[in-house]
Amino acid sequence: MPTSTIERTAQKRVRRTRSRAVSHLPALAVSTLQPHEYDLDPACISLVCPSCRTWVPINKPETPRPKLVPHHTEPAGTEDPVRCPGSHRLVVIDVKVERWRRRLEEGVAETDGRRSNRVTRKPKVAVAPAVMHILSPLLDAKAALRMYEAHRKGCAVCAPSGRTRCADGGKLAHLVAHKQRTEPARRAALTVMEKLDERHEQGLWLLRELQWASTADRVRRADIQRAHDALEATLRQYNQDLDPVERADLMSAITVLANKVDRLSR
Known part of the structure; x- marks a missing residue:
């Protein structure tokens, strides 16, 4: 009696940082940053690394010890890149998402109030007669x-x-x-x-x-x-x-x- 062969296909696994390394820098509190220097949206939670001023994702933000993912100081594709010292730096998320969104809305409202909506059109120059x-x-x-x-x-x-x-x-x-x-x-x-x-x-x-x-x-x-x-x-x-x-x-x-x-x- 012939036996059927079951083909098994490996499923794509979610990539995640498995390193247990921790940066020697002290833990970074989100409340010490400006509201425009971090993003607490659950879909893309990230912040601006103080060491290299680059937007870096936060790994496992729901865990007690979230960290910055490892990143380099040079653009992508650079040979022999140098890793930023802010890699694997612990992050303290001490700001609520609602508070962060409210501060952003207040800042946008204040900026819109300073900007004038009046359109200053360039005057038309009359053609000089012959x-x-x-x-x-x-x-x-x-x-x-x-x-x-x-x-x-x-x-x-x-x-x-x-x-x-x-x-x-x-x-x-x-x-x-x-x-x-x-x-x-x-x-x-x-x-x-x-x-x-x-x-x-x-x-x-x-x-x-x-x-x-x-x-x-x-x-x-x-x-x-x-x-x-x-x-x-x-x-x-x-x-x-x-x-x-x-x-x-x-x-x-x-x-x-x-x-x-x-x-x-x-």
């Missing part, structure tokens, strides 16, 4: 024609016959045609503006004349009173004892003031 467009309002038909002729003399593309033009030559030719077409209207507008300015100046002059006429009488009386008061004060000084020179000067001043009073009183 020189011809800037000078166009300032040119008349003759000036535009002179500019076009100067361009034709110095341009190798624009032919003397005017049949072939470059981009700038075409724009200048269009500008000359536009200025010649609008020159009569521009001159008429300038004439109207000159007449309006002349009338405006005449109106201002009439306004000044009317304002002066309304106050001329008061100003005239004030001038007569000032000249009369000055004449009286000078006449009082004439009666004092003076030498001939001072008396002659005083007499000249009295004559000038008397003529002024007479002129203003007319």
Whole structure:
């Protein structure tokens, strides 16, 4: 009677560190680290090794003596790697998972409060107009024609016959045609503006004349009173004892003031 052969397949075993070695460094308490330097998520519990500043898993965190797994200080694939002295270092997990998550949420909320949600957009830079467009309002038909002729003399593309033009030559030719077409209207507008300015100046002059006429009488009386008061004060000084020179000067001043009073009183 034939016997059946049972094929046995070895199952894949979970890899785990079997070393009983312990680092000479003192046990590392998780509470001494910053909240962002350790991760207590059961799916990937790990921390930043203080010796090499590398994220390292914690072996058997549910046991009384969890340790850091052995790791190297160089990147993976380096020949003759050097093992970090923090390998097999005992870890004291003295922080609750809920407390760790709460501290992370508070830190994220504080950071979000410091960051501005306002988007500062870069201002759009306006394109500078061409020189011809800037000078166009300032040119008349003759000036535009002179500019076009100067361009034709110095341009190798624009032919003397005017049949072939470059981009700038075409724009200048269009500008000359536009200025010649609008020159009569521009001159008429300038004439109207000159007449309006002349009338405006005449109106201002009439306004000044009317304002002066309304106050001329008061100003005239004030001038007569000032000249009369000055004449009286000078006449009082004439009666004092003076030498001939001072008396002659005083007499000249009295004559000038008397003529002024007479002129203003007319």
